Amino acid sequence: MASNFDHENHGRTEVPDVVVSRLPQYVRTLTQLLSEGVQIANSQQLGEKLQITPAQIRKDLSYFGRFGKQGRGYNVNHLLEELRQILGLTVTWNVAVVGVGRLGRAILSYPGFTPDGFQLVAALDDNPDVVGQDVGGLTVQPVAQLNDVIQRHEVSIAIVAVPIAYTQGVVDRLVECGVKAILNYAPIMPQVPEHVNVRNIDPLLSLQSMTYYLANGTVSE
Amino acid sequence: MASNFDHENHGRTEVPDVVVSRLPQYVRTLTQLLSEGVQIANSQQLGEKLQITPAQIRKDLSYFGRFGKQGRGYNVNHLLEELRQILGLTVTWNVAVVGVGRLGRAILSYPGFTPDGFQLVAALDDNPDVVGQDVGGLTVQPVAQLNDVIQRHEVSIAIVAVPIAYTQGVVDRLVECGVKAILNYAPIMPQVPEHVNVRNIDPLLSLQSMTYYLANGTVSE
DNA sequence: TAGATTGTTAATCGATTAACAATC
DNA sequence: TAGATTGTTAATCGATTAACAATC
Numbered sequence: 001m002a003s004n005f006d007h008e009n010h011g012r013t014e015v016p017d018v019v020v021s022r023l024p025q026y027v028r029t030l031t032q033l034l035s036e037g038v039q040i041a042n043s044q045q046l047g048e049k050l051q052i053t054p055a056q057i058r059k060d061l062s063y064f065g066r067f068g069k070q071g072r073g074y075n076v077n078h079l080l081e082e083l084r085q086i087l088g089l090t091v092t093w094n095v096a097v098v099g100v101g102r103l104g105r106a107i108l109s110y111p112g113f114t115p116d117g118f119q120l121v122a123a124l125d126d127n128p129d130v131v132g133q134d135v136g137g138l139t140v141q142p143v144a145q146l147n148d149v150i151q152r153h154e155v156s157i158a159i160v161a162v163p164i165a166y167t168q169g170v171v172d173r174l175v176e177c178g179v180k181a182i183l184n185y186a187p188i189m190p191q192v193p194e195h196v197n198v199r200n201i202d203p204l205l206s207l208q209s210m211t212y213y214l215a216n217g218t219v220s221e
Numbered sequence: 222m223a224s225n226f227d228h229e230n231h232g233r234t235e236v237p238d239v240v241v242s243r244l245p246q247y248v249r250t251l252t253q254l255l256s257e258g259v260q261i262a263n264s265q266q267l268g269e270k271l272q273i274t275p276a277q278i279r280k281d282l283s284y285f286g287r288f289g290k291q292g293r294g295y296n297v298n299h300l301l302e303e304l305r306q307i308l309g310l311t312v313t314w315n316v317a318v319v320g321v322g323r324l325g326r327a328i329l330s331y332p333g334f335t336p337d338g339f340q341l342v343a344a345l346d347d348n349p350d351v352v353g354q355d356v357g358g359l360t361v362q363p364v365a366q367l368n369d370v371i372q373r374h375e376v377s378i379a380i381v382a383v384p385i386a387y388t389q390g391v392v393d394r395l396v397e398c399g400v401k402a403i404l405n406y407a408p409i410m411p412q413v414p415e416h417v418n419v420r421n422i423d424p425l426l427s428l429q430s431m432t433y434y435l436a437n438g439t440v441s442e
Numbered sequence: 443t444a445g446a447t448t449g450t451t452a453a454t455c456g457a458t459t460a461a462c463a464a465t466c
Numbered sequence: 467t468a469g470a471t472t473g474t475t476a477a478t479c480g481a482t483t484a485a486c487a488a489t490c
Contacts, residue, residue, distance in 0.1 A: 018457070024429035028408070042471065051410075054471095055459050062473055070466045071470040087429055088436025095428075106327040112408065118428055156435055157428065181431040183424060187249070187333065189272070197434050199427035203404055206420035207316075207339055207378065208245035208308055210402040213418050214377055215309025239481070263447060275447095276483050283449055291448040291490045 015063045022060055023087055025050060030080040042073030092117050096155040098170050099162035100125040100133070100140050103185055107159055108136035121153040126166075143170070150177045157181040164188050171198070236284045243281055244308055246271060251301040263294030313338050317376040319391050320383035321346040321354070321361050324406055328380055329357035342374040347387075364391070371398045378402040385409050392419070 029049045033041055043054035050057070061067055061079075064086050068074045084090050095118050097104055108123055123138045124146060125131055131142045141149050149155070158174045160167060160182060167186040174182060175196055182198045184190055187205075192198050250270045254262055264275035271278070282288055282300075285307050289295045305311050316339050318325055329344055344359045345367060346352055352363045362370050370376070379395045381388060381403060388407040395403060396417055403419045405411055408426075413419050 016457075020433045021426075021430045023433065024426045025410075027429065028426075044471085051412075053459065055461090056457090058471090058473065059458080066473065068466095068472050070464070070472040072466065073471065086433065088432035089429060091436075093428075093432060093435070102327050102330050106323050109323050112425060113428070116425060116429065157431065159424075181428075181435055183427055183431070189246075191272075197431045199424075199431060201422060201424050201427065203380075203420075203422050204333060204337060205242075205245045205249075206404055206422065207314075207334070207402075208248065208310060208337065209242045210378065210404070210418045210420060211309040211314060212241045212244065212307065214314070214402055215312075237481075265447085274483060276485090277481090279447090279449060280482080287449065289448050289490095291488070292446040293490065294447065 019060045019063055022052070023083055026057070026060075027080060027083050027087065027089065030076050030083070033076050034080060038076055040073050041076050043068075046074070089117050092119050093157050094119050094121045094153050094155045095157045095159060096120075096122040096124065096150060096153065097159045097161065098124045098143065098146070098174070099160060099166075099185075100127075100130050100135055101161065101163075104161040105135055107161060107185075108138065118157070122149045122155060124149060143173075146173055147177050150174075150179065155179065157183070159183045159185070160190075161185045240281045240284055243273070244304055247278070247281075248301060248304050248308065248310065251297050251304070254297050255301060259297055261294050262297050264289075267295070310338050313340050314378050315340050315342045315374050315376045316378045316380060317341075317343040317345065317371060317374065318380045318382065319345045319364065319367070319395070320381060320387075320406075321348075321351050321356055322382065322384075325382040326356055328382060328406075329359065339378070343370045343376060345370060364394075367394055368398050371395075371400065376400065378404070380404045380406070381411075382406040 026046070029046060030041075033049075043057045046052075046057050047054040058068075065082070067079045067082055081090075095113070097108055097120060100108070100123050104123070104125070108120060113120065120136065120138065123135055123140045124143045125140050126143045131140050133140045150158075156179065158179045158181070160170055160174070162170050164186045167184065167188050168190050171182060171184070171190040171192060175192055180196050182190070182192070182196065183201065184198055185201045187202055189200055190198055247267070250267060251262075254270075264278045267273075267278050268275040279289075286303070288300045288303055302311075316334070318329055318341060321329070321344050325344070325346070329341060334341065341357065341359065344356055344361045345364045346361050347364045352361050354361045371379075377400065379400045379402070381391055381395070383391050385407045388405065388409050389411050392403060392405065392411040392413060396413055401417050403411070403413070403417065404422065405419055406422045408423055410421055411419055
């Protein structure tokens with residue numbers, strides 16, 4: 001059974017997660033260079049901007065193809081477009097926000113997602129006082145309608161900003177609805193089947209690891 | 222000059238960053254177990270909760286001491302207290318929030334930091350309409366007062382939630398004021414001297430790496 | 443004491459970096 | 467063509483895991 005999966009990538013070398021996680025940073029840097037009018041950049045220059053070795057950049061890119069020219073470097077615009085294509089950033093992804101408390105409202109009002117192809121198409125909450133409200137141009141729907149809302153709006157990504165006690169339950173329901181990408185803001189790591197991706201936004205963990213260095217007078221990296 | 226640093230850890234083996242970053246998760250899990258009345262847990266049980274191998278947990282802990290009993294496991298309460306001590310979570314850390322826009326307000330109103338020993342003691346902004354406002358029980362100060370505010374409140378951690386164009390400038394000023402731990406919410410990676418720690422909260426990067434798996438029909442991990 | 447689980451060493455795995463032939 | 471930089475292979479580094487003696 002499991003051995004079936006071995007054939008599913010059609011002989012492509014599996015790309016390490018850590019490599020995929022760097023690509024959006026490459027996209028960001030290239031976008032910035034482009035806006036500055038830079039047309040060509042080599043791995044050395046990109047490495048300086050990104051605080052990464054040139055070798056790593058070339059290695060990372062080599063998982064996906066050959067985008068540079070020897071003796072010259074990379075065409076910024078071309079590499080950017082290739083990476084956007086690889087990351088699936090050339091299409092629009094519909095996003096639902098579950099949980100419209102203070103944090104959910106901040107997320108819904110944040111204009112930073114839309115330019116990058118993420119369209120907030122639905123907001124859901126369980127609080128009767130909140131349902132029906134207009135937040136960031138969306139009418140808050142009851143969570144009971146989750147399945148229907150996800151189908152109707154073709155939601156493929158969910159942002160979860162509900163209290164910790166409800167998080168796993170909401171995530172379970174999202175998974176049942178076929179959502180395969182979840183951005184979770186609750187301080188908990190929800191369990192999901194392995195075909196579903198979860199990313200946790202957990203500032204408290206970040207703070208708690210920094211205090212180690214504050215308390216011990218050393219520095220990370 | 223640099224060789225001086227070699228002596229500063231007094232022969233202690235340097236703890237890898239990745240190990241330090243897992244400790245807060247251990248603390249969280251142990252806290253939960255304690256609240257459930259569990260008194261003893263072995264590395265196997267902790268591993269299941271944390272989705273980590275038992276060997277890794279034992280290895281991680283071994284950087285800091287011997288906290289278990291062979292044949293028995295770990296006393297939950299004791300291990301928790303030891304880890305809190307190691308992470309510097311037994312003392313209160315004063316935190317300043319720079320940037321009181323929508324996001325800054327959400328952070329200032331979020332009750333989740335305080336229980337863990339992080340005390341929000343100051344809020345700063347540059348917008349004259351915002352300065353003087355009461356937000357989450359704090360009066361917003363002008364950023365011009367940064368140095369003074371940090372001194373007066375003994376701030377050791379800053380949370381930065383200002384627009385991207387101001388982020389590096391604010392971070393530079395914080396570093397000048399002696400702040401050694403910065404939690405940054407802007408979609409940029411500020412450059413700091415190596416004795417300063419920065420953690421970036423960057424949900425857009427998380428979304429952009431998940432779309433890779435959505436677009437390519439595979440799954441991370 | 444017998445059984446269980448730690449703490450630690452050694453083996454494995456995977457990611458990063460260095461080096462260089464290919465080639466623009 | 468000469469010089470520069472890529473793409474890729476091999477070497478290195480570091481983190482994870484397995485194994486087991488120590489010991490509760």
